[in-house]
Amino acid sequence: MSNVKLAVIFYSMGGTNYQLSKWAEEGAKEAGAEVKVLKVQELAPESVIEGNEVWKATVEATKDVPVVTSDDIEWADAIIFSVPTRFGNMPSQMKQFLDTQGGLWATGKTINKVVSAMTSAQNPHGGQEATLLSLYTSMMHWGAIIATPGYTDPVIFGAGGNPYGTSVTVGQDGKMIEDVQAAVKHQAKRTVTVAEWVKKANQ
Numbered sequence: 171m172s173n174v175k176l177a178v179i180f181y182s183m184g185g186t187n188y189q190l191s192k193w194a195e196e197g198a199k200e201a202g203a204e205v206k207v208l209k210v211q212e213l214a215p216e217s218v219i220e221g222n223e224v225w226k227a228t229v230e231a232t233k234d235v236p237v238v239t240s241d242d243i244e245w246a247d248a249i250i251f252s253v254p255t256r257f258g259n260m261p262s263q264m265k266q267f268l269d270t271q272g273g274l275w276a277t278g279k280t281i282n283k284v285v286s287a288m289t290s291a292q293n294p295h296g297g298q299e300a301t302l303l304s305l306y307t308s309m310m311h312w313g314a315i316i317a318t319p320g321y322t323d324p325v326i327f328g329a330g331g332n333p334y335g336t337s338v339t340v341g342q343d344g345k346m347i348e349d350v351q352a353a354v355k356h357q358a359k360r361t362v363t364v365a366e367w368v369k370k371a372n373q
């Protein structure tokens with residue numbers, strides 16, 4: 171049994187990053203971690219969401235998922251972020267959340283969190299690495315310890331081989347093209363393992 175507390179924090183309009191988050195939860199629980207799956211606050215106007223059936227369905231599917239707060243960041247030893255790409259960047263909803271953590275950052279409470287990130291895009295080369303780097307840039311400012319999957323397990327090659335973090339292509343039908351479940355679970359387990367090492371060293 172691990173004593174690691176992991177927050178999986180996502181934004182998802184079409185459900186993909188919610189699914190990736192649930193697979194990460196599974197992997198981390200198998201590694202013995204205590205896990206919270208959390209969404210960031212939606213910022214889009216309700217009228218816009220109402221006009222999009224897929225978006226509306228995701229809002230409904232995630233209605234019982236708690237909205238992440240600063241307390242969750244303080245609670246967590248490790249964090250996995252999961253976001254769709256937005257023109258090669260994280261979505262504004264996630265950026266808004268990060269940008270409201272100045273208070274935690276200023277009191278040193280973001281230091282040594284072990285972090286990792288996942289993403290999705292419509293195109294195989296639609297900005298996956300850039301999106302992951304946009305998250306990792308903020309994490310460097312947090313003093314977080316970035317634990318990427320690299321090529322630490324053969325399952326990564328089967329999922330498209332992204333060493334920055336698991337990424338998946340979403341087809342026109344909204345379905346994932348690559349089978350990334352095993353890579354997500356591996357990434358989650360690795361994040362928990364690295365967090366265990368860090369916790370042990372700090373005891």
Ligand SMILES: Cc1cc2nc3c(=O)[nH]c(=O)nc-3n(C[C@H](O)[C@H](O)[C@H](O)COP(=O)(O)O)c2cc1C
Nearest residue numbers: 182183184185186187254255257290291292293296
């Ligand atoms: C405003 C906007 C910008 C996007 N930019 C890109 C892009 O640059 N490249 C790309 O491949 N997909 C892009 N997409 C597609 C999303 O990344 C894709 O729908 C998403 O990964 C699906 O994840 P979700 O189901 O969790 O929402 C964009 C979508 C939106 C709404």
